[in-house]
Amino acid sequence: MAYRVVLVGGGLRLMARTLFDGDALTLAGECGYLEALEMVRAQNPDVVLIDLTTLDALEAIERVMDECPTPILALDPGMLARADAFKALALGALDVVDRLPVPPPDFWQSTSRRLVMLAQVRVVRHVQGKLRRRQPTDEAEPPFPLVAIAASLGGPRALSVVLKGLPRQFPAPVCICQHISEGFTEGLAHWLASETALQVHEALHDQMMEPGSVYIAPSGAHLLVRADGRLTLDTRPPVRGFRPSCDLLLTSAGAAFGKRCIGVILTGMGRDGARGLKEIRERGGRTIAQNAETCVVYGMPREAVQLGAAEEILPLDRIGATLLEWVETC
Numbered sequence: 001m002a003y004r005v006v007l008v009g010g011g012l013r014l015m016a017r018t019l020f021d022g023d024a025l026t027l028a029g030e031c032g033y034l035e036a037l038e039m040v041r042a043q044n045p046d047v048v049l050i051d052l053t054t055l056d057a058l059e060a061i062e063r064v065m066d067e068c069p070t071p072i073l074a075l076d077p078g079m080l081a082r083a084d085a086f087k088a089l090a091l092g093a094l095d096v097v098d099r100l101p102v103p104p105p106d107f108w109q110s111t112s113r114r115l116v117m118l119a120q121v122r123v124v125r126h127v128q129g130k131l132r133r134r135q136p137t138d139e140a141e142p143p144f145p146l147v148a149i150a151a152s153l154g155g156p157r158a159l160s161v162v163l164k165g166l167p168r169q170f171p172a173p174v175c176i177c178q179h180i181s182e183g184f185t186e187g188l189a190h191w192l193a194s195e196t197a198l199q200v201h202e203a204l205h206d207q208m209m210e211p212g213s214v215y216i217a218p219s220g221a222h223l224l225v226r227a228d229g230r231l232t233l234d235t236r237p238p239v240r241g242f243r244p245s246c247d248l249l250l251t252s253a254g255a256a257f258g259k260r261c262i263g264v265i266l267t268g269m270g271r272d273g274a275r276g277l278k279e280i281r282e283r284g285g286r287t288i289a290q291n292a293e294t295c296v297v298y299g300m301p302r303e304a305v306q307l308g309a310a311e312e313i314l315p316l317d318r319i320g321a322t323l324l325e326w327v328e329t330c
Contacts, residue, residue: 003119004028006043008036008060009051009075016049018108024116036060040068046119047071049111051099058087065092071118073111075099087240090247090275094118143229144211145172145260145330147323148253150246150276152179152268154296156188158316159266163196163214165320170198172262172327173209175225177217177249179242179268185218192216205233217244224252242272246300250276259284260330262323265310266290268300278309286326287311288319 002023007013007030020027028045031038033056040048048064050057052074061072072093076085077100085096095118097111151159155178163174180188186202192214193200201207203215209229217223221233222244232252239245246265250273253261263280265273267290281287289301289310294317304310314322 002026003046003116004043005115005119006030006036006039006045006048007050008033008039008048009053009057012049012051012075015103016108016111018105019049019112019115022112025112033057033060037063037067040064040070045070047073047115049073049075049115050093051075051077052085052088052096053077058091061088061093062091071121073097073115073118075111077101090239090251094121142227142257142260144209145262145327146209146225146253146257147172147174147262147264147327148225148250148280149174149176149264149266150250150268150273150300151176151266152246152270152272152297152300154267155179156191158290158294158296159192160195161316162264162266162320162323163192163198163200165317166196166198166323168197168212170212170324170327172211172330173229174198174214175203175209175217175223175231175249175253176214177223177244177246177273179244179246179272180219182219185216189214189216203231203233205231207231217249219244222248224248225256226252227256240272246273247276251279254280254283254285257285261285262326262330263287264290264319264323265301265304266316267295267297269297270299271303273300274303274307274309277304278307281309281311286330288322289313290319291315 005025006028013030028043029039074088074093074096076096189200189202198214200214202218224232250263261280263277265277277287289304291313292298294315
């Protein structure tokens with residue numbers, strides 16, 4: 001079986017002429033960024049390969065994933081800021097790979113294998129408004145429910161209030177991404193441990209999570225969650241200026257735990273975490289955004305609400321009780 005590929009970006013077909021030398025891939029069409037959505041609609045390809053040479057590429061990814069979701073592999077030639085390469089992932093691209101100005105011969109071979117793999121992945125619609133929940137799959141159920149929390153300016157106090165509402169025997173681990181100055185996450189963990197009944201730790205690479213424990217993303221590393229209940233610390237570049245990234249934590253939590261995941265976005269400036277919270281909801285999980293009245297800065301929660309990512313918008317003092325209620329049915 002040959003998977004059908006649409007190429008998006010000027011000159012990509014000439015550059016990738018060896019991509020179709022084998023029998024695994026066939027060219028379904030090629031176009032510029034502005035025509036990407038129409039081409040995908042017309043050809044219904046299995047996968048899209050897009051070159052990130054201009055900001056139009058990001059808009060093309062967003063339009064395709066909003067209207068006609070299809071697996072997308074983005075090539076990063078380094079012409080955009082590195083954060084924009086990760087924005088491609090936030091907009092729905094499944095993967096991003098570096099492309100040198102003159103790729104070596106084996107580059108297109110490895111790209112072909114990656115496209116074949118991505119062509120077999122089911123993707124979800126990235127739309128504002130009503131969200132579609134994924135149908136149950138035959139994959140093994142995660143070992144326990146998971147709570148993933150994003151916070152920024154005003155977050156330490158908000159986290160303290162939420163965690164104080166959870167008992168020592170809380171039946172889920174809690175993962176937190178808090179934007180805070182470099183070197184302060186260890187101190188935050190110690191302070192929260194003194195404020196709550198839960199065990200609070202600065203997260204370690206490959207650490208196995210345990211219910212009733214809290215894991216805080218350390219300075220300088222993205223915190224990701226795996227389906228086997230282990231944590232990964234990822235030192236890839238900052239995403240939209242943040243490392244750790246709230247979007248990466250929430251997105252990985254939703255992907256790994258699906259309907260057993262609860263996502264929370266607390267007070268903070270900017271929009272980090274909004275798309276990750278939406279991913280959780282789209283995958284069948286439950287989501288909460290802190291309300292404007294109790295936020296120090298109603299930035300991140302507002303973005304989540306506007307994106308349609310929040311199932312509930314709650315005052316700070318009700319979030320802990322809601323987590324207790326929801327976690328029993330996850």
